[in-house]
Amino acid sequence: MASTVDKAVTTPSRPRTVRLPGRQGANPWRRPWAMEGFTWLYIIWSIVPIAIAVLFSFNKGASQSTWQGFSTKWYVGRGVTSVLHNPSLHHAVTQTLVLAVLTTVICVPIGVGFGIGIDRWRSRTSTGLNFVMIFSFVVPELLLAVALFLLVTQALTFIGLGTEAEVAGLVVWNISWPAIIVRARLVSIGRSYEEAAADLGASRLGAIRRVLLPLLLPAIFASAVLVFASTVDDFVIVEQLSSTAATQPMSVLIYANVHGGLSGPALNALATIMLLFSVAAALIGFVAYRWMTRGERTSGNADALTSIAGI
Amino acid sequence: MTGRGDSDNRRNRWLWIGLAAPGAIWLLVLFVVPFYVMLAVAGGGINEFFQTVVPIWNPLHWSTWNFSAVWRDIFGSGAFLGSPALRTVLYTAIATVISLAIAYPVAYFVSRYAGRRKVMFLVLLIAPFWVSYMMRMLAWIDLLQQGGLFNSALSSVGLPGNTNWLGGKSITVILGLVYGYIPYLILVLYAYLDRIDQSLLEAARDLGLSKWRTFWHVTIPLSKPAIVAGTFITVLPMLGDYYTNQLLSGAPGTTMIGNAIEGQLDAPGETGQGAVLALMLLGILLIPMAYYVISTARASRDA
Numbered sequence: 001m002a003s004t005v006d007k008a009v010t011t012p013s014r015p016r017t018v019r020l021p022g023r024q025g026a027n028p029w030r031r032p033w034a035m036e037g038f039t040w041l042y043i044i045w046s047i048v049p050i051a052i053a054v055l056f057s058f059n060k061g062a063s064q065s066t067w068q069g070f071s072t073k074w075y076v077g078r079g080v081t082s083v084l085h086n087p088s089l090h091h092a093v094t095q096t097l098v099l100a101v102l103t104t105v106i107c108v109p110i111g112v113g114f115g116i117g118i119d120r121w122r123s124r125t126s127t128g129l130n131f132v133m134i135f136s137f138v139v140p141e142l143l144l145a146v147a148l149f150l151l152v153t154q155a156l157t158f159i160g161l162g163t164e165a166e167v168a169g170l171v172v173w174n175i176s177w178p179a180i181i182v183r184a185r186l187v188s189i190g191r192s193y194e195e196a197a198a199d200l201g202a203s204r205l206g207a208i209r210r211v212l213l214p215l216l217l218p219a220i221f222a223s224a225v226l227v228f229a230s231t232v233d234d235f236v237i238v239e240q241l242s243s244t245a246a247t248q249p250m251s252v253l254i255y256a257n258v259h260g261g262l263s264g265p266a267l268n269a270l271a272t273i274m275l276l277f278s279v280a281a282a283l284i285g286f287v288a289y290r291w292m293t294r295g296e297r298t299s300g301n302a303d304a305l306t307s308i309a310g311i
Numbered sequence: 312m313t314g315r316g317d318s319d320n321r322r323n324r325w326l327w328i329g330l331a332a333p334g335a336i337w338l339l340v341l342f343v344v345p346f347y348v349m350l351a352v353a354g355g356g357i358n359e360f361f362q363t364v365v366p367i368w369n370p371l372h373w374s375t376w377n378f379s380a381v382w383r384d385i386f387g388s389g390a391f392l393g394s395p396a397l398r399t400v401l402y403t404a405i406a407t408v409i410s411l412a413i414a415y416p417v418a419y420f421v422s423r424y425a426g427r428r429k430v431m432f433l434v435l436l437i438a439p440f441w442v443s444y445m446m447r448m449l450a451w452i453d454l455l456q457q458g459g460l461f462n463s464a465l466s467s468v469g470l471p472g473n474t475n476w477l478g479g480k481s482i483t484v485i486l487g488l489v490y491g492y493i494p495y496l497i498l499v500l501y502a503y504l505d506r507i508d509q510s511l512l513e514a515a516r517d518l519g520l521s522k523w524r525t526f527w528h529v530t531i532p533l534s535k536p537a538i539v540a541g542t543f544i545t546v547l548p549m550l551g552d553y554y555t556n557q558l559l560s561g562a563p564g565t566t567m568i569g570n571a572i573e574g575q576l577d578a579p580g581e582t583g584q585g586a587v588l589a590l591m592l593l594g595i596l597l598i599p600m601a602y603y604v605i606s607t608a609r610a611s612r613d614a
Contacts, residue, residue: 031424032420032424035416035419035420035424036420036424038416038417038420039416039417039420039421039432042413042417043435043436045490046438046439046490046493046494047435047438047439049447049450049451049453049454050439050442050446050447050450052450052453052454052460053446053449053450053453056453064453064456064459065453065456065458065459065460065463109333110333110334110337111334113330113331113332113333113334114330114331114333114334114335114338115334116327116330116331117327117328117329117330117331117332117334117335118331120323120327121324121327121328121331126327126331129331129335129338131604132338132339132342132343133334133338134603134604134607135342135600135604136338136342138543138547138600138603138604139547139593139596139600140547140548140550140551140592140596141548141551142551142552142553142569142572142573142589143551143589143592143593143596144342144345146349146572146573146576146585146586146589147345147346147348147349147589148341148345149576150345150348150349150352150366150582150586151341151344151345151348154348154351154352154364154366155344155348155351155366168341169341171337171341172337172338172341172342175334175337175338179334204323204326205326229441232443233442233443233444233445235443235444235445235554236551236554239554250445251443251444251445254445254446254449255445255554255557255558258448258449258452258558259561267449268449268453271443271445271446271449272446274443274445274446275441275442275443275446278441278442278443279441281441282441301430302429302430302433305430305433305434305437306433306437306498306502309437309440309498
């Protein structure tokens with residue numbers, strides 16, 4: 001219904017409002033055509049190149065500008081450089097998944113605990129730790145990556161470059177997501193539920209487990225989705241902290257091969273797989289978030305969308 | 312109520328400390344300590360024979376050797392770091408201005424006028440956020456190749472279609488930076504603009520202000536925090552960016568300070584100088600970062 005109405009309104013050949021001379025008298029609720037057109041131009045600019053790149057990962061030939069028919073050979077084909085049969089491409093997919101799962105599993109619990117702890121334990125130390133956490137959120141990724149590179153090569157050499165260092169770095173780079181999101185949710189929940197639980201005889205730990213955690217679940221879930229997707233897409237930290245080809249995830253492999261090397265549609269296929277991981281995480285996150293916050297006053301599609309995007 | 316909360320907090324202090332501890336330790340060991348290591352490497356020396364770094368852990372013994380070497384590279388004769396530094400500032404400034412000019416109207420439109428189609432617009436604006444940076448750059452590399460679709464499109468409308476866009480053009484790198492970081496900017500602007508109380512704008516109109524004057528005297532002042540936060544969100548990563556120009560140009564004529572840091576870090580015997588460069592960048596960014604951190608902490612306390 002809504003879409004048909006909108007279509008009628010957006011048809012530019014039939015303007016619905018009469019333009020009045022003079023600004024003072026103009027209808028203030030007139031649709032801002034120019035701004036809407038500009039927004040659509042931006043959206044086209046931001047999405048079409050990606051759609052073309054995805055499209056050409058299914059090209060029959062090796063060209064990235066001429067369509068030669070549909071084929072999945074760059075994904076599963078034999079005899080060409082395909083994601084399934086080229087060991088380095090194949091390995092990069094696995095490495096990305098390993099990093100994303102490990103990082104999410106470590107980062108979300110300690111980030112959530114950090115968020116709750118910092119929020120409730122009001123002291124000079126917790127204020128300082130909060131500052132450190134927000135600093136880790138705004139510091140340019142390259143600087144953190146360089147610092148971590150020097151840490152594992154000069155000081156904690158027992159970690160060394162490789163998967164362990166990558167996970168350690170990704171966790172510290174992403175820890176602010178769960179911490180910040182959980183803190184924001186704690187503010188909106190308030191203390192009353194917990195206090196009611198305490199008045200009804202729940203122990204402190206019981207109140208956290210039975211009352212606070214269920215209320216925080218949407219926030220925890222949203223942050224897990226964000227951490228997972230941002231780990232899949234991460235480049236700078238994993239590039240600095242990976243050692244050999246064996247520990248290079250998809251993003252690093254694409255970067256290393258864009259100019260020469262394994263170029264062609266196989267890279268597009270790899271990037272498309274990366275895209276699928278993130279989109280799957282986003283979709284699962286959206287549906288689950290909507291389900292978990294059903295019946296809440298502020299819930300809605302827009303709220304769920306912005307929550308899983310971290311805004 | 313606060314009184315009770317306080318006594319409660321005191322009793323449960325160890326519970327909260329215990330909950331925060333794993334994250335706190337992780338942050339200390341893998342965020343605070345690494346920057347100390349960076350200082351130790353920057354203030355350290357090198358093993359002349361192996362060309363390896365010798366970090367000095369005691370701040371009292373730090374040498375200024377790496378610092379003066381970097382200083383010579385920037386300002387001395389035969390300096391090669393001056394132009395990347397200047398270029399970084401220039402590229403970042405231009406890309407930020409372009410990003411704001413594009414992002415503000417888009418975020419403003421979606422927050423104020425999208426109406427019932429808001430969810431659809433949000434999906435479309437958030438979509439690039441879920442696409443990796445590498446994928447978005449790869450998409451443009453495909454398009455901008457010499458035989459690529461962009462050049463074909465140009466020649467089909469009668470323009471010269473054989474430009475080598477990926478051969479070291481500043482414009483490509485700047486627009487690449489814009490394309491890379493603008494989704495974050497739009498989301499930040501949207502989040503702020505969406506919270507502006509519409510009744511203030513209606514009041515301004517009711518009191519007889521024209522549309523443009525309402526925008527200039529009410530909306531713009533109200534969206535100042537949005538513009539400041541959005542600028543931080545784009546400027547900070549752009550200043551540490553080394554991959555965009557590497558992907559879209561690869562020519563020495565477009566390198567930025569991030570490339571210098573990365574290059575020196577891996578060069579034998581120059582790791583210390585890479586650390587110095589990273590520290591210098593950190594030092595410059597410390598003021599805006601501290602401002603951002605303090606204003607965020609204040610906002611979350613007031614909430």
